[in-house]
Amino acid sequence: MSQSSPAVFSLHYVGLNLKKGVTEETFEAFVQAKGVQIPAYPGWRWTLLKGLRGERQNQYLMLYEAENADSYARYIDSQGEQTEQARAFWRDHPAGIELINTWKTFATFGELPTIFSTYQQLAENEHSSLAEGPNYQLRDGQEPIKRVVGLHNLALRSGVSPQTFDAFIRDNVHRIDDYPGWKFHMLKGTGGNRIEQYLVMLEIESLAxxxxxxxxxxxxxxxxxxxxxxHQESERMYDEWRELASFSGAPQLYTDYITIAGSL
Structure with a gap:
């Protein structure tokens, strides 16, 4: 996704309709066969994730990515409500509305009143070897690409200001060397239930x-x-990071998710 300003990510905590006897298997089969046809807003894409391990194992998360803040605000306002342009988009895509309504017979969808958090990208590893593209990709005659997405919550140390940590990350992200096929993103909460909180997002090419x-x-x-x-320079950067805030991984809350499906 090309961008003229930092990307925006929105996370929605999706839950199965257990009262109607929905199983993980039936929900995932629907999403992979039909749900992937639900369109994304222009400049957006969506991904359905499932917790592999960590805090939210076997729970679902809807991840939206908008190419920049303007693209996000064009369709969703600061309170998570659809704008008039969003409502016009869905009027023009009635088949998408039908699929969303079917989705809701299986589980909640990534929209209000589902609990959500919105983040703006603070920094990313621009020399990562991970190929550009969505985290879910269909391939002719092959299994789909299903990347792993790790989400790690952070907290600042006492007395450290957000401005200090923001500047440190922006000025030092170039020192990070990711594992081959991995990509580091630092996100900062701008809306929903984690305003002003930090999240490390790791995109990983595969479960393997x-x-x-x-x-x-x-x-x-x-x-x-x-x-x-x-890669000792990265380790020195991480040591400096730990002086300002918690680091990704235990004992902080985190979950590694596998991609189940995504917009085509």
Missing amino acids: SLNSFHPELDVSTEKSLQFVKD
């Missing part, structure tokens, strides 16, 4: 890649340890 470095919660493989030894 995640497991090759960290096969279990807070377990590092020899491959991971060797990478750390070979």
Whole structure:
């Protein structure tokens, strides 16, 4: 997604309609077969995630990405309400509305009154080797690409101002070397229930890649340890980071999610 200003990400906590006997299997089958046809607003894309491990294991999350703040505000206001342009979009896409209504027979959808948080990207690793593109991609004759998305909540140390931490991240993100096929993003809450809070988002090319470095919660493989030894400048940056705020991973709240489906 090209962008003239930082991207905006919105997270919505989706839950199954358990009272109607909906199972994970039936919901995911619907989303992958039909739900992927739900259109995204121009300049947006959506991804349905499912917790692999961590705080929200086996729970769902709807991730929206808008290419910039203007694109986000064109369709959703600061309170999470649809704008007139959004309502016009859905009037022009009645088939999408029908699919959303069917989705709601299985689970909640990524819209009010679902609990949500909106973040603006503060910084990203611009020299990551992860290929550009959505986290869910269909491929002819092959299994879809289903990336892993790690979401790690952070907290500032006592006495550290947001301005100090923001400046540190922006000025030092170039020192970060991600694992091959991984990409680091630092997000900052702008709306919903996590305003002014920080979130590290890690996009990972596959579950196999995640497991090759960290096969279990807070377990590092020899491959991971060797990478750390070979990239000491990143480790020095992380040590400086820890003086200002908590670092991603335990004991902070985090979840690694697998991609289930996404807008086509």
